[in-house]
Amino acid sequence: MDLAAQLRAFRPWNEQEERDREALLRLLENGQAPYGREDLAHLTASAWVVSPGRDRVLLAYHNLYDSWSWLGGHADGERDLLSAALREVREESGLEEVRPVSRDIYSVEILTVDGHEKRGRYVSSHLHLNVTFLLEADPAAPVRRKAGENSAVAWFALEEAVAASTEPWFQTRIYSKLNARLAGYPPVR
Incomplete structure (x- = not known):
């Protein structure tokens, strides 16, 4: 299924998601599918990675945001954003x-992404048109950091994950919402 069809099938959780979904659909339906990083606004894929429980x-x-955060990144030409999210994780x-x-x-x-330096070059402020997927992994599996991008990777209890972020907007608007949505996905025993 293409991204526009996926977005049309998506049921927003709140007004933020409804408005952002409408904006993404307008871009896609107007033939402006920014799958690469060249555009001021471009597609990204994130993952809320949870334990089976x-x-x-x-x-x-x-490192860039100096905060604990979800995993994910740029589509970089990949049209299957679930595959992009899995790759990034x-x-x-x-x-x-x-x-x-x-x-x-x-x-x-x-x-919104503020302008910053990356690999010695300035990256202008831009927008990430982000699609998030719910993924699952075993907390006992080994993890490692990605040098140059993050300095640690760790599992947190749900509320601890929200509190670990130093970005208030993400705490209240994103991570709390992602945790609340989990109620619709029963634990695997």
Whole structure:
């Protein structure tokens, strides 16, 4: 299923998701599918990686944002954003086995990214047109950091994950929402 069809099938959790979904659909339906990084606004894929018991979340200490955060990254031309999310989780955490709880979109967000230096070059402020997927992994599996991108990877209890972030907007608007949505996905015993 293409991204526009996935977004049309997606049921927003709140007004933020409804408005962001509408904006993403307008771009896609107007033939403006920014799958690469060249555009001021471009597609990204994130993952809320949970334990089978749905009581823990995997986060990385993201060097750019100086905060614990979800895993994910740029689509970089990949049109299957679930595949992009899985790729990013494996790259950023070292997890070898991570699987979708569902192939459906879990959440959508349009995120602002302030200008910053990356690999010695300035990156202008831009927007991440983000699609989030709910993934699952075993907390006992080994994890490792991705040098140059994050300095640690760790599992947190749900509320601890929200509190670990130093970004208030993400705490209240994103991570709390992602945890609340988990009620619709029963634990695996």
